[in-house]
Amino acid sequence: xxxxxxxxxxxxxxxxxxxxxxxxxxxxxxxxxxxxxxxxxxxxxxxxxxxxxxxxxxxxxxxxxxxxxxxxxxxxxxxxxxxxxxxxxxxxxxxxxxxxxxxxxxxxxxxxxxxxxxxxxxxxxxxxxxxxxxxxxxxxxxxxxxxxxxxxxxxxxxxxxxxxxxxxxxxxxxxxxxxxxxxxxxxxxxxxxxxxxxxxxxxxxxxxxxxxxxxxxxxxxxxx
Amino acid sequence: xxxxxxxxxxxxxxxxxxxxxxxxxxxxxxxxxxxxxxxxxxxxxxxxxxxxxxxxxxxxxxxxxxxxxxxxxxxxxxxxxxxxxxxxxxxxxxxxxxxxxxxxxxxxxxxxxxxxxxxxxxxxxxxxxxxxxxxxxxxxxxxxxxxxxxxxxxxxxxxxxxxxxxxxxxxxxxxxxxxxxxxxxxxxxxxxxxxxxxxxxxxxxxxxxxxxxxxxxxxxxxxx
DNA sequence: CAATAAATATGAGTGCGCTCATAAATAATT
DNA sequence: AATTATTTATGAGCGCACTCATATTTATTG
Numbered sequence: 163x164x165x166x167x168x169x170x171x172x173x174x175x176x177x178x179x180x181x182x183x184x185x186x187x188x189x190x191x192x193x194x195x196x197x198x199x200x201x202x203x204x205x206x207x208x209x210x211x212x213x214x215x216x217x218x219x220x221x222x223x224x225x226x227x228x229x230x231x232x233x234x235x236x237x238x239x240x241x242x243x244x245x246x247x248x249x250x251x252x253x254x255x256x257x258x259x260x261x262x263x264x265x266x267x268x269x270x271x272x273x274x275x276x277x278x279x280x281x282x283x284x285x286x287x288x289x290x291x292x293x294x295x296x297x298x299x300x301x302x303x304x305x306x307x308x309x310x311x312x313x314x315x316x317x318x319x320x321x322x323x324x325x326x327x328x329x330x331x332x333x334x335x336x337x338x339x340x341x342x343x344x345x346x347x348x349x350x351x352x353x354x355x356x357x358x359x360x361x362x363x364x365x366x367x368x369x370x371x372x373x374x375x376x377x378x379x380x381x382x383x384x385x386x
Numbered sequence: 387x388x389x390x391x392x393x394x395x396x397x398x399x400x401x402x403x404x405x406x407x408x409x410x411x412x413x414x415x416x417x418x419x420x421x422x423x424x425x426x427x428x429x430x431x432x433x434x435x436x437x438x439x440x441x442x443x444x445x446x447x448x449x450x451x452x453x454x455x456x457x458x459x460x461x462x463x464x465x466x467x468x469x470x471x472x473x474x475x476x477x478x479x480x481x482x483x484x485x486x487x488x489x490x491x492x493x494x495x496x497x498x499x500x501x502x503x504x505x506x507x508x509x510x511x512x513x514x515x516x517x518x519x520x521x522x523x524x525x526x527x528x529x530x531x532x533x534x535x536x537x538x539x540x541x542x543x544x545x546x547x548x549x550x551x552x553x554x555x556x557x558x559x560x561x562x563x564x565x566x567x568x569x570x571x572x573x574x575x576x577x578x579x580x581x582x583x584x585x586x587x588x589x590x591x592x593x594x595x596x597x598x599x600x601x602x603x604x605x606x607x608x609x610x
Numbered sequence: 611c612a613a614t615a616a617a618t619a620t621g622a623g624t625g626c627g628c629t630c631a632t633a634a635a636t637a638a639t640t
Numbered sequence: 641a642a643t644t645a646t647t648t649a650t651g652a653g654c655g656c657a658c659t660c661a662t663a664t665t666t667a668t669t670g
Contacts (some may be wrong), residue, residue, distance in 0.1 A: 221650045289513035292573055346566040442638045
């Protein structure tokens, strides 16, 4: 009968992650790093999952243990940008005290600036993220979750202004409407070939002025 | 020295198309017919180009002599709907005398009704049509041409209203703005799982009311 | 009617995203 | 430590969209 010299669970100490979890994180980061390099170098279509895997030091099939599809891999970067966008806004600063339209348009503007370095490959996947996906997987659930987070972020902004009487009670549809506007601007931006994307900036400015004027007549709203 | 008993060009008569042109049209129609059947039966992703070709009575590679990509094949149906949408509007009827917002929203509404039968496969390609395509081919030029036609159609509607003073001078951006709205509604519609797409219809109606109210205050516009 | 030229059809071949049976690595148990 | 169980890595294999050298068909020419 052997003597039990070691505890049943060896890796429960606070600073010690199991080797499995450790490798998992290492591999995930290696894949993301390789993918970002190749996407930016060759664009989404010409960067093959084989090469991404190889550059990450893994076998071909392993990539798909970490990301369900190549598209999911690219969407990761979009999601990261959205998370950072919300964090950026919530960081205290002078923007917090600006009028609502300016705050909303600053959000779109900042987003465009953030995704600019990825433009070459983002266009290939951005719009697909909206499509109703037939497969309901944990990963697509994650995406829904992020979407929900973004919408409630916008909803919070609008609700605060509604409470102050700056806005008619738009409710959820208001947030959805802004999300569509946000999307439309990204679409426009992706297709904008003018120098420095000045057409997009002009359109954004025009919309900002329009929205500001609308709000100046707040008393006249008579929504049912 | 042989006697010339037949003319140099045999197929120049008005009703006689050359056998080549004849076959070309026949094959093209066969491909479109087979594609539509399979897309509606299996959806875009599960309908293979092999099967479409086979059903059209052609070899695999032949399909790509007619359509540059599988996506182009599906986009054909979207383009056809857009052409028919314009034709539908331009057919004289009571709609012509309705206020501008109603006419614009009738256009979107009619479009949604027209593409409803294709919804299952249209979602897979619709948004991609907007993406800046890196390959500049005759086919993508065709698509640009259609886009231009749609924009100038909308531009014409807006210009007539601007001339009557019903609208501030929106110019090209106005047409582009409506196009983005149109697109946004289709996106919303594609993702709308409510019974009978009633959420989309409600949103459309809300926008219609909003636009109508805006126009009622036309005197107050002071666009630069 | 040959003979030649031009357009079109063909299908084996290519690299792709992705799957899956299996092997290897790690954790848990005795 | 040895054994068993669980998780993860592997890469040959699959069907796909798409290409391209070649064969076939159609048009033109003498």
